[in-house]
Amino acid sequence: MEIEERYATHPDQIATMTTQEARARYLIDDVFTPGQIRLVYTHHDRIVLGGACPGPAPLTLEAPALLRSATFFEHREAGIVNVGADGVVSVGDRDFRLVHGACLYIGRGAPNPVFTSDNADQPAKFYVFSAPAHTACPTALTQPGAGDIRELGAPLTSNERTLNRYIHADGVSSCQVVMGVTTLHPGNMWNTMPAHTHIRRTECYLYFDLPDDARIVHLFGQPQQTRHLIVANDQAVISPSWSVHSGVGTAAYSFVWAMAGENRDYDDMQPFPPTALL
Numbered sequence: 001m002e003i004e005e006r007y008a009t010h011p012d013q014i015a016t017m018t019t020q021e022a023r024a025r026y027l028i029d030d031v032f033t034p035g036q037i038r039l040v041y042t043h044h045d046r047i048v049l050g051g052a053c054p055g056p057a058p059l060t061l062e063a064p065a066l067l068r069s070a071t072f073f074e075h076r077e078a079g080i081v082n083v084g085a086d087g088v089v090s091v092g093d094r095d096f097r098l099v100h101g102a103c104l105y106i107g108r109g110a111p112n113p114v115f116t117s118d119n120a121d122q123p124a125k126f127y128v129f130s131a132p133a134h135t136a137c138p139t140a141l142t143q144p145g146a147g148d149i150r151e152l153g154a155p156l157t158s159n160e161r162t163l164n165r166y167i168h169a170d171g172v173s174s175c176q177v178v179m180g181v182t183t184l185h186p187g188n189m190w191n192t193m194p195a196h197t198h199i200r201r202t203e204c205y206l207y208f209d210l211p212d213d214a215r216i217v218h219l220f221g222q223p224q225q226t227r228h229l230i231v232a233n234d235q236a237v238i239s240p241s242w243s244v245h246s247g248v249g250t251a252a253y254s255f256v257w258a259m260a261g262e263n264r265d266y267d268d269m270q271p272f273p274p275t276a277l278l
Contacts, residue, residue: 001037003050003064008043011242014221026220027229028236031206032084032125035059037115039128041066044240045202045260048076048130051234052115053123054087059115061128073110077137078130079167079179080104080113081256083208083234087124090114091139098124101144101181101254103166105174108133125234127206131260133175140173142166147180158248159190169264178266179258183209186252195219195246195277196269201261203245206236207253214251219244223272244272 009025023029028040031051037059039050048067052059063069069076080089082098089096089104092111096104106113117123147166153159165171167179178201182191207216210233218229220243229237231247239245241261 001039001062001064003039003041003066005066006040006042006238009240011222011225014225014227017227022227023229026238027231028238029232031127031236032234034123037061039064042238044238046132047202047204047260048128049204049236050128052126052128053084054115054117055123056120061113061115071112073106073108073112075108075132076130077108077133077175077177078106078128079177079258080106081127081179081181082124083127083206083256084125085122086118087126088116089126090116094139096141098126098141099144103142103147103179103181105137105140105167105172105177107137107139108175109136110139127256129177129179129204129258131176135175137173137175142172147171153188153193155188157190157193158188159193160185160188161191165266168266174264176260176264177258178260178264179256181254181256183254184249184252188252189249191255192246194271194273195223195244196271197242197244198259198261198269199241200263200268201259202241203239203257203259204236205239205245206256207231208234208255210249210253211251214249214253216247216249216253218247223276224278226277244277
C-alpha cells in the first residue's frame with residue numbers, strides 16, 4: 001500500500017500556478033494500480049482518498065503510519081464505490097458484494113476491510129473516500145439506483161443527468177461523509193451547472209466510465225479566478241472548499257462526488273451562474 005501526503009493550499013496560489021503545479025496539487029492521476037492500494041492524504045478536511053484494485057490476491061486496507069492509528073477505521077469512516085467489475089468487500093465476518101456503481105459505507109471502529117475481485121483479469125476498482133469520524137454509524141451497502149435519485153439538467157443545455165445520493169442526511173447515516181454518483185445521459189457533457197463552492201466542506205470527484213480517448217475539462221479555482229485541469233478516465237480531483245467545481249467532457253461519463261467537512265446538508269452550497277465566472 002502506498003500513501004501520498006498533500007498539504008492544503010490558499011486560493012491566492014492559483015493565479016501563479018503552472019499546469020504541472022496545479023495537477024500535482026489537485027489531480028490524482030493514478031487512483032487504480034492493479035494489485036495495489038494507493039491513497040492520498042490531503043490536509044483539506046483531513047480526507048483520505050484513493051483506490052484498491054485487487055488482482056489474483058485480495059488486498060487489505062490497513063492503517064498507514066501517517067494516520068497514527070491501530071486500524072484504518074479506528075478514528076475514521078469511509079464511503080466506497082466500485083467503478084470496475086464486480087467484487088467483494090469483507091468487513092470482519094460480513095461480505096458485501098459490490099457490482100459496478102454500488103456504494104458501501106463503513107463506520108468508525110470497523111476492522112480493516114479486505115477487497116477481492118471476482119475475476120482478476122477484469123478487476124474490481126474500489127474507490128475509497130474517508131474522513132475523521134467522532135462516533136460509529138452502521139456499515140451499509142446501497143445498490144446502484146437504490147439511493148435518492150434526482151433528475152437534473154436538460155438536453156438543450158447539454159447537462160441532462162441522473163444524480164444518485166447514497167450517503168447523506170436523509171439516507172445512509174455517517175458522521176460527515178456525503179457521497180453519491182452522477183451519470184450524464186448520452187449526448188450530454190456538462191456536469192454541476194451552475195458551478196458552486198462549499199465553504200464548509202471539501203469535495204472530491206472521481207471521473208469514470210469515460211472512453212479512453214476522451215477527456216474532461218474540469219474547472220476549479222475561485223469564481224473570478226478559474227483555471228482548468230484536463231482529466232482522463234479513473235482520475236480524481238481534490239476541490240478545496242473555496243474552489244468551484246464543474247466540468248465538460250468530450251463524451252458522456254459518470255463521476256463519484258464525495259464531501260466532508262462541517263455539515264452533511266447536501267444543498268449547503270454557494271452557486272455561481274455562468275455569467276459570474278471569469
